[in-house]
Each structure stands twice: as C-alpha cells, then as structure tokens.
Amino acid sequence: MNRFLVGMASEIPEGSKKIIQAEGRSVGIYNIEGQYYALRNTCPHQGAELCSGITASYITSNGPGDFAYEREGELVRCPWHQWEFDIKTGCMITDPKMRTKTYDVTVERYDVSVEENQLYVHI
Amino acid sequence: MAISESKTPEKKVRMKRSIIDCDVHHLAPVSAIKDNLPRFYRDQIDLWGWRLPGPIYLNGGVQGLTVDSTPPDGSNPTGGRGDMEYLRTQHMDPFNVEYGILTGSDYSFQASPDPDYAAALCSALNDYTIEHWTSKDSRLKGSAFIAKQDPLLAAKEIDRIGSHPDMVQVIVASGAEKPYGNRFYHPIYEACVRHNLPFNIHVLTEGLGINTGPTGAGYVTYYPEYRAARPQVMMAHLASFIFEGVFEKFPTLKVVLQEAGAFWIAPFLWKLDADWKSLRFQTPWVKKAPSEYFRSNVRVTSQPIEAPPSTELFQQMMKAVYADECMMYCSDFPHWDFDSPLLTFPKLDDATWERIFYQNAADLYELPARRIEQGGTQV
Numbered sequence: 288m289n290r291f292l293v294g295m296a297s298e299i300p301e302g303s304k305k306i307i308q309a310e311g312r313s314v315g316i317y318n319i320e321g322q323y324y325a326l327r328n329t330c331p332h333q334g335a336e337l338c339s340g341i342t343a344s345y346i347t348s349n350g351p352g353d354f355a356y357e358r359e360g361e362l363v364r365c366p367w368h369q370w371e372f373d374i375k376t377g378c379m380i381t382d383p384k385m386r387t388k389t390y391d392v393t394v395e396r397y398d399v400s401v402e403e404n405q406l407y408v409h410i
Numbered sequence: 411m412a413i414s415e416s417k418t419p420e421k422k423v424r425m426k427r428s429i430i431d432c433d434v435h436h437l438a439p440v441s442a443i444k445d446n447l448p449r450f451y452r453d454q455i456d457l458w459g460w461r462l463p464g465p466i467y468l469n470g471g472v473q474g475l476t477v478d479s480t481p482p483d484g485s486n487p488t489g490g491r492g493d494m495e496y497l498r499t500q501h502m503d504p505f506n507v508e509y510g511i512l513t514g515s516d517y518s519f520q521a522s523p524d525p526d527y528a529a530a531l532c533s534a535l536n537d538y539t540i541e542h543w544t545s546k547d548s549r550l551k552g553s554a555f556i557a558k559q560d561p562l563l564a565a566k567e568i569d570r571i572g573s574h575p576d577m578v579q580v581i582v583a584s585g586a587e588k589p590y591g592n593r594f595y596h597p598i599y600e601a602c603v604r605h606n607l608p609f610n611i612h613v614l615t616e617g618l619g620i621n622t623g624p625t626g627a628g629y630v631t632y633y634p635e636y637r638a639a640r641p642q643v644m645m646a647h648l649a650s651f652i653f654e655g656v657f658e659k660f661p662t663l664k665v666v667l668q669e670a671g672a673f674w675i676a677p678f679l680w681k682l683d684a685d686w687k688s689l690r691f692q693t694p695w696v697k698k699a700p701s702e703y704f705r706s707n708v709r710v711t712s713q714p715i716e717a718p719p720s721t722e723l724f725q726q727m728m729k730a731v732y733a734d735e736c737m738m739y740c741s742d743f744p745h746w747d748f749d750s751p752l753l754t755f756p757k758l759d760d761a762t763w764e765r766i767f768y769q770n771a772a773d774l775y776e777l778p779a780r781r782i783e784q785g786g787t788q789v
Contacts, residue, residue, distance in 0.1 A: 348694035351593070351655050355694075369688045381687050381699070 293406035296394060299323070302360050306338050309410050316392060316408060317342070317374050319360055324374050325408045326363070327388035331379075335367040337387055343371065345380065428508035428780045429751055430771040432711045433612070433668055433740035434501070436512040436543050436550070437493055438535055440519065446534035451527060461527075462518035463619035468633035471746020479744040494546060501743045502549060505751050508768070508780050511740075512543055512552050513581060513612055513668070520583035521619025525560035529567060532557050536571045544576035551775065553581035553610060559620065561594060565601035572605030578775040579608040584643050584670065585615030587622065591650030599660045608709070608774055610666040611647055613640045637714075644670035645678055648708065652682065655695040657707045664774060666709045672737060673716045676730035679704055705732050709774055711740040712766065713749040721756040734762055738771040 291309035299305045299318045306315045306328055313328035315338025330337040345358040362371045362380065371380040372387060379385040391409040440460060444452060454461070471477060479496070502510060519531040532555040539552040554577045556564035564580075571577055580602055588594055590611060602609050616639065617624035624630055625639040644667050651657060651665060667675075682700035690696070696703075710731065718724045731737065742748050751767065758766065768780060 343691070346691040346694045350659065350695050351693075353695070364691075371690065379687075381690055 288409050290393075290407040290409050293325075293392070293408050296323075296404040296406055299406070302342070304338060304342065306336075307408070309408055312410065313338075314390060314408055314410070315363075316406065317363075319374065323392035323394070323406060325390035325392045326372070326374060326377055327390075329387060330365040330367065330370065330372075331385055331387050332365065332368060332370055335365050337363060337365050337372065340364045340366040340369075342374075345371075424504060424752060425506035427768070428506045429739060429767040430509045430511070430775075430777065431501075431505070431507045431741050431743070431751070432511045432666075432738045432771050433513050433713060433742050434497070434507075434510035434550075435515050435743065435745060436497065436539070438512075438514045438539055438543070439516045440531055440535070443531070443534040443538050446537060447530055451530055460518075461522075461524075463521040463615070465518070466614075466618070466633070467631070467636060469746070470633065474746060475744050476746050476748055494543065497743070498547070501741070502547075505741070507549060509771070509775075509777050510550050511578060511771070511775065512539060512550055513610075514539070514553065514555065517583045517612070517614040518618075519555075520558065521585060521615040521621050522559065523620045525557050525563055528557035528559050529563040531555075532564075532567055533570070536567070536577070540574060540576055550576075551578040551777070552576050553579050554607070556580055556582060556598065558582045558586065558595065558598065561597040565597040568598070568601035568605060568607065572601065572607055577607070578777075579610045579666065581610045581612055583615040583621075584611050584613045584640065584647065585618055585621035585624075586647070587620055589650030590647045590665075591652070591654035591656045593654065596656070596659070599656060599663050603660050603663055606662075606776075608664040608666050610668055611644065612668040613644070613670050616640070616643050640670040641674040645674070648675075648678070648704070649682060649700075651708075652700045652703050653693050653696060655693070657703045658695055658697060661707075664707055664709060666711065666738075666774070668711045668740070669713060669742065671714060671716050672710045672712055672731055672733075673718070673727045675704070675710060676727060679731075701732075705735055709736050709738055709770065711738050712754070713740045713742045714747050715749060715754060724756050728758075728762070734765050735770070737766050738774065739767045 293307050293316050299316060301318050301320060304315050304317045306313060315326045315328045317324045326338055328336050328338040341364045342360050343362045343364050344356040345362055347355045347357055361374055363374055364371050377386040377389040393407050395405045444455060519528040522528045536554050544550045544552045554571050556567050558564055568580055615621055617629055624636055625642055630636050630639060679701040686700055718727055739751060
C-alpha cells in the first residue's frame with residue numbers, strides 16, 4: 288500500500304473536501320467533523336466524478352410534508368444522476384451493495400514548526 | 411325427473427380446473443335502478459333526463475360486445491346479454507368459473523360533476539348488484555361503486571356496503587380529476603383498509619365529464635388511440651400511489667389495475683426504480699424501491715394482455731411484471747376484446763397457471779380454494 292500526500296490539513300476545513308490525483312486515480316478527501324475520509328472519485332453507476340457532486344445530508348421523513356435532516360454533510364450526491372453515497376463507507380444509500388472505493392487517511396504531525404499537519408491517503 | 415328445456419345450447423365444460431375471473435361485466439345500467447333512487451333524483455330524471463356524460467368515442471365489436479352476445483332475436487345489445495342466464499350458459503359454466511368478480515356495465519356517473527347524485531347512483535347500483543346478481547348465484551362476487559368525486563361520501567358508502575359478504579372490492583373508473591395517490595382520496599383508502607377491501611381502478615371515463623383528458627397530449631380521435639392511452643392514465647395513478655406515500659400510510663391497502671394491459675408495467679417500474687435512486691431525497695417518505703411497493707400492494711388483471719412476438723418474450727415479460735405474485739386472470743366478458751382463458755396465454759408452467767388463474771385472486775379477495783370436484787382440495 289502506498290501513501291500519497293494530500294496536502295496540509297488546513298486546506299480541508301470541516302465540511303469541505305479536496306480532490307487529488309494519486310497513482311493515476313482521482314480521490315476525494317472529505318473532512319466530516321474533524322475526521323477525514325477518502326472516496327474514489329468515480330461513481331460506480333456511469334463513471335461521473337462522484338466527489339464533484341453536492342455534499343448533502345441524509346433526508347428522512349415520517350410522511351409527506353415532513354423532512355428531517357440527519358448525518359449532516361455525510362452524503363455525496365453524484366453530479367450526474369444524483370445517486371446518494373455515504374462518504375464514510377462509499378455505499379449507495381438506496382442500494383448499499385453499489386459502492387465506490389474508500390481509502391484510509393492518516394494525519395502526520397511532524398511539521399510542527401509551522402503548526403501544519405500533513406494528510407496522507409493510503410492506496 | 412322433469413326434462414328442462416334450455417334456450418341456449420349448453421357448451422361443454424372445457425376447463426379442467428376451475429378459475430377465478432376478475433372482470434365479468436354484468437348488466438347493471440343506471441336505467442335499471444331509477445326506482446331505487448331518492449324521489450328528488452327520480453323527479454330530475456323525469457324532467458331533464460339522466461344528465462350523465464356520454465360514452466366513449468367508439469368501441470369495437472357490436473356496441474362494444476362480442477358478436478355472439480347479440481341476442482338471437484336481434485334486439486338491441488346495449489348493456490350486453492349480460493343477463494344471468496346468458497352469463498351462466500355462455501361463460502361461467504363452459505369455462506368452469508369458480509368465482510366471477512362482477513364489474514358492472516355503466517360507469518357514466520364516475521364522470522358526473524354532481525357528487526351527491528353520483529353517490530346516490532352508486533348506492534342504488536350496489537344494492538341492485540346484490541339483489542339481482544350475487545344473491546342469485548354464489549359464484550358471483552360484487553364490486554362496490556363509489557362516488558370518487560367526493561371521498562367522504564365514498565367512504566360512507568364503503569362503510570354502508572363494505573362488510574356485505576358478497577362485496578369483495580371497491581371499484582372506480584380510471585378517469586379522474588386527480589391521480590389516485592393524491593391525499594384528496596385518502597378517506598377512501600381509510601375505509602378500504604377498515605373493511606379490508608382492495609381498491610380496483612377499471613379503465614373508463616377518461617376524458618369525460620369532470621375527468622381530465624384521455625392523454626396528456628389532449629383528446630384522441632379514434633378508439634385504438636383511446637385504448638393506447640389507457641396505460642398512460644394508469645401509469646399516472648400507479649406513480650401517484652407510490653410517490654404520494656399511500657402504501658406507507660396504508661401498508662395493507664391493495665390496489666388493482668384493471669384493463670389497461672400488463673406488460674407496460676415492466677419498463678415503467680424500471681424507470682420508477684431508476685428515478686427513485688436519483689430522487690429519493692425529494693420524497694423521503696418513499697422507503698422502498700417503487701417495484702417493491704408494486705409487488706406488495708398492487709395487483710394487475712390480465713386482459714387485454716399484450717401479445718409479444720414470441721412465447722419466449724411473453725414468458726420474460728411475465729417474469730418482469732412479477733406475474734406469479736401480481737397478475738390475476740380476467741376475461742372482460744362479454745366485451746368484444748374478451749380474453750379466452752383457454753387460448754390467450756401460451757402454455758404456462760403449472761404453478762404459474764395456478765397463481766394467475768386462481769390463487770392470486772383467491773388470496774386478494776379472500777375466496778375459498780376450489781372445490782374438489784373442480785380439481786381442488788376443498789370438499
């Protein structure tokens with residue numbers, strides 16, 4: 288498994304993402320409440336750049352007219368057909384068997400002199 | 411023993427096992443029930459006529475009926491030789507119909523702008539069906555007409571008649587002011603669930619009276635166009651039930667789609683499922699894929715079944731519409747596009763035949779298993 292430098296942690300504040308190239312693959316790195324998650328930037332449906340889609344919450348309901356927002360910012364909707372994927376697992380919401388690849392992300396704190404942490408994605 | 415003389419030669423019974431026919435049109439025109447209406451409506455009819463929207467543009471056969479249903483004396487076949495004797499000798503006996511679900515012959519009140527009048531007609535027709543039909547032959551079961559123009563009046567009629575043992579479903583025409591999943595209609599479904607009655611949508615009255623046009627593109631000219639438009643209307647109703655969340659609100663409600671064909675349902679469900687994947691968050695109360703709701707809550711009757719160019723394709727389409735679970739045979743007797751139980755379907759495997767020609771309907775309408783002399787198990 289190789290590790291690839293994503294950049295400084297400060298480049299991806301909470302609720303945002305960064306898309307990088309690693310070993311010829313496009314990968315989206317998300318910061319959800321201080322934790323980092325990496326998703327293959329490819330929708331398993333028709334190959335759109337998944338991570339360029341809208342970051343969204345999971346909307347649930349008890350019936351027509353009722354809308355509840357759960358898991359703030361934990362879903363990505365594909366830019367083409369708006370299929371929803373769980374950023375933490377890569378699984379599609381309506382059909383969890385359909386998934387995009389996920390990767391581990393680590394934070395390395397060696398560049399302390401400038402108080403910058405470096406993110407690595409493991410592919 | 412007295413020898414009884416039969417006017418119509420008896421057809422030999424050809425069906426080995428008995429069947430349930432889910433669409434038998436019995437003679438029940440509004441003209442037959444005038445005496446059962448409140449005085450106010452009788453007076454109106456005397457003064458101004460029936461004031462009901464007219465029939466569809468054209469039809470097939472002889473005024474919509476099979477040619478051999480014209481009485482031998484040549485009298486006007488309007489309404490059909492759907493009389494009891496004709497129904498028994500020409501259909502129930504020869505085709506070994508264990509149960510026939512009666513679906514009436516006149517739906518004009520389903521397009522009337524006057525909900526009170528429509529409700530009065532429905533009540534009188536329902537009583538007529540019980541008095542003149544179901545009480546005279548235990549094989550016959552009735553469908554309760556309701557004034558869908560006013561769902562509260564409709565629910566009242568369901569509460570009045572719905573627990574009668576011979577009423578096995580509620581019936582409306584597919585022509586409507588709003589698609590049937592709309593919350594406007596929900597009091598009807600509360601009543602259906604209360605009495606454990608399926609809600610049957612039978613094609614007719616699209617584009618008539620208060621109902622919307624027969625197609626989204628406007629009015630059609632010829633009858634084949636009108637028939638071609640029926641699945642469009644049924645599609646709107648089916649999507650409406652699913653996306654308005656009716657089956658989440660009423661999980662035990664069963665809906666029957668009648669006489670708009672069956673195989674269009676396959677690509678339509680594929681489309682609904684695909685769109686649900688993309689648009690789930692717009693209607694988050696829709697918890698399951700649309701095809702799942704179809705399987706659990708919707709049934710479709712067979713006639714007029716489409717004719718794929720090969721038996722192989724036919725079988726695939728049957729699989730694609732979950733026919734084993736969801737399809738019920740019907741003939742549409744005595745209408746001209748009648749589907750014979752003997753020859754309409756290609757050879758089906760035994761289990762599938764049993765589901766479609768008997769068990770799916772028996773389950774839905776809570777009818778007994780076929781009697782032992784009919785090839786069944788019930789003594």
